[in-house]
Amino acid sequence: MHDGHGFSTRAIHAGQEPDPLTGAVVPPIYATSTYKQDGVGGLRGGYEYSRSGNPTRTALETCLAAIEGGTRAFAFASGLAAEDAILRALLSPGDHVVIPDDAYGGTFRLFDKVAVRWGLRYTAAPITDLSALTACMSEGTKMVWVETPTNPLLNIADIEQIADIAHRHGAILVVDNTFASPYLQQPLALGADVVVHSTTKYIGGHSDVVGGAAIVRDDEIADAIAFHHNAMGAVAGPFDAFLTLRGVKTLGVRMDRHCDNAERVAEFLAGHPKIAEVRYPGLAEHPGHDVAGKQMKRYGGMISFRHKDGEQAAVDVCARTEVFTLGESLGGVESLIEHPGRMTHASVAGSALEVPADLVRLSVGIEDADDLLADLRQALG
CATH class of the missing domain: 3.40.640.10 (Type I PLP-dependent aspartate aminotransferase-like (Major domain))
Incomplete structure (x- = not known):
């Protein structure tokens, strides 16, 4: 029907x-x-x-x-x-x-x-x-x-x-x-x-x-x-x-807001002096940007980044956020932050699929974007 x-x-x-x-x-x-x-x-x-x-x-x-x-x-x-x-x-x-x-x-x-x-x-x-x-x-x-x-x-x-x-x-x-x-x-x-x-x-x-x-x-x-x-x-x-x-029922409206917020967060992180690399398909420099643009409506609410100062600095950022909740999983209305190497991807440690130790993963929620940016700004120091 x-x-x-x-x-x-x-x-x-x-x-x-x-x-x-x-x-x-x-x-x-x-x-x-x-x-x-x-x-x-x-x-x-x-x-x-x-x-x-x-x-x-x-x-x-x-x-x-x-x-x-x-x-x-x-x-x-x-x-x-x-x-x-x-x-x-x-x-x-x-x-x-x-x-x-x-x-x-x-x-x-x-x-x-x-x-x-x-x-x-x-x-x-x-x-x-x-x-x-x-x-x-x-x-x-x-x-x-x-x-x-x-x-x-x-x-x-x-x-x-x-x-x-x-x-x-x-x-x-x-x-x-x-x-x-x-x-x-x-x-x-x-x-x-x-x-x-x-x-x-x-x-x-x-x-x-x-x-x-x-x-x-x-x-x-x-x-x-x-x-x-x-x-x-x-x-x-x-x-x-x-x-x-x-x-x-609300997937469409939520995804639009996740994408809006993630685009702003990715742009902020890309310009931050402590970030070595931002991985977000919506950034023009992402190697998969063109393919994502062809097969996706927008680029999603997930972002990963690598900290210039290494693993401990990445772990510290995860501990310092206040609006971003430190936790596993993703895709909820609330923003989450995690350290994949020690959390969601600990099961691949020591294998060919091991993830970089300085990697932080964000699930960007649907809160006010300005609050998310302010939280990351203070957490990065």
Whole structure:
């Protein structure tokens, strides 16, 4: 019904028709584990047990498919639960995957410490160097996995070109779209086969719920993920689905404000004498600026920077902010600051994916920009 409508119209209405019985405009929380059957196998609306399906979760999944331009979506208990189900649904022992050489630490840990134990092989490749990425492809490569922008280095992958490379080699492309959000980037339209999100981040948007999602267009891929979604059971509960759906409604307006604020913060940091490098795709000097401009609506709310005075100075900045809260995660309305090397990316320490020790990551929130700039100014000293 909402196919021809704009993004925010779909975000507010898809899967969320007023309740036919009461006229309630918000889908209710169906806090039930099971459903009455009208005779053996006589299911009302197809619901039999809430691991297999729950109307609140269905509303969220319908909405997520609509805003990502997919046909089917699956809501999980966390982003990593979604990633795990994608790997198990679409790969077999012995298969090879190409992953980013600057992947999110949790994604790397899932491949390196979990998937490898049941026979998966992976190679970490630079997603910005297409010839190097192509060189990592082999006959056994069944999947290419990218984030764009990457976490925490904010590198940009050319989704269209990487989809072409993956498909030429008979592999599928999975894109982690968490940093951009569906509002700023639509990987399925650019050739990706699966989009994955930590809905904890921008989609939920309020730092009050943990969740994940996988969105697809292809029926065969959808059926495989659907089977594992139910068989493994890491599903989003109705309360979490309700909160996530509540967040989705304001995704467009929030992302606009995140981007407005991040652009001002990035400009400020780029001119600061204590900053060695600012990584933000919206800056003209960012190596991925042109590709990001081609495939993203705007450049997002995430910024990383390197401190000229090294690791301890970077850690000290994180301790001194007052408006920016020191904490992990990202994508909420409040601004967060963290030291990836000791916090979100500690799991890649000592590996090829280790992040620079002098790196600080900002999740720029939707507070007043002047307050954010003043806070960073005092924290940098």
